[in-house]
Amino acid sequence: MSALRVYGMSSSGNCYKVRLLLEQLARPYDWIEIDTRSGVTRSSEYLARNPNGRVPLLELAAGEYLAESDAILFYLAEGTQFWPEDRRQRAEVLQWMFFEQYSHEPYIAVARFISAFLPSQDARRAELPRLQQRGNDALAVMEQHLRQRSYLVAEDYSIADIALYAYTHVAADGGFDLARYPAIQTWLARIESQPRFVRMPPPPPPP
Numbered sequence: 001m002s003a004l005r006v007y008g009m010s011s012s013g014n015c016y017k018v019r020l021l022l023e024q025l026a027r028p029y030d031w032i033e034i035d036t037r038s039g040v041t042r043s044s045e046y047l048a049r050n051p052n053g054r055v056p057l058l059e060l061a062a063g064e065y066l067a068e069s070d071a072i073l074f075y076l077a078e079g080t081q082f083w084p085e086d087r088r089q090r091a092e093v094l095q096w097m098f099f100e101q102y103s104h105e106p107y108i109a110v111a112r113f114i115s116a117f118l119p120s121q122d123a124r125r126a127e128l129p130r131l132q133q134r135g136n137d138a139l140a141v142m143e144q145h146l147r148q149r150s151y152l153v154a155e156d157y158s159i160a161d162i163a164l165y166a167y168t169h170v171a172a173d174g175g176f177d178l179a180r181y182p183a184i185q186t187w188l189a190r191i192e193s194q195p196r197f198v199r200m201p202p203p204p205p206p207p
């Protein structure tokens, strides 16, 4: 196996993070498209690759796998401009990536999944008001931080920005109003003007 191989769903923000960084690093990779709604990530064949049954999954070499989007970003970014040299700044990048996984993604990505990927009558819609409240809390934290800054850490574009861009830029899919967050909107546009930026495709039609 020569190139890296990514198992991912193109319209998933967690998978898009990996694609965006690989594109910006100009690294060759093969993309294996997985529709998580088909249940394939819970098949015994897939669980042998990732016992947690989720995408994205990076195959580093034949049979060697790395899961968790932000761990994959770290693995790919080390030694590049996307991962700072300064110790304190590296810790701040991790701080924002942990924030993304605990305080942002579980609300903003899940609200998007329920609204845009599940059928309109799905009972999980009842979760939306709570998810939107918590997601707005996370967006308010980012808005306050970005009012005085160009990027999340040290005025430089890093994997912290990629991790948080992924679901923030499509927050409207989950019912969030980004017009309330002007500094976030400016930051999103700044990321979109980065060299080799690629867009995430829209969600597939609900089943």
Ligand SMILES: N[C@@H](CCC(=O)N[C@@H](CS)C(=O)NCC(=O)O)C(=O)O
Pocket: 009, 012, 013, 014, 015, 036, 041, 042, 053, 054, 055, 056, 067, 068, 069, 070, 101
């Ligand atoms: N913390 C994980 C979350 C991964 C995750 O939730 N992936 C979803 C798609 S965005 C998935 O594979 N869902 C399929 C399933 O749960 O069966 C990461 O950042 O990679």
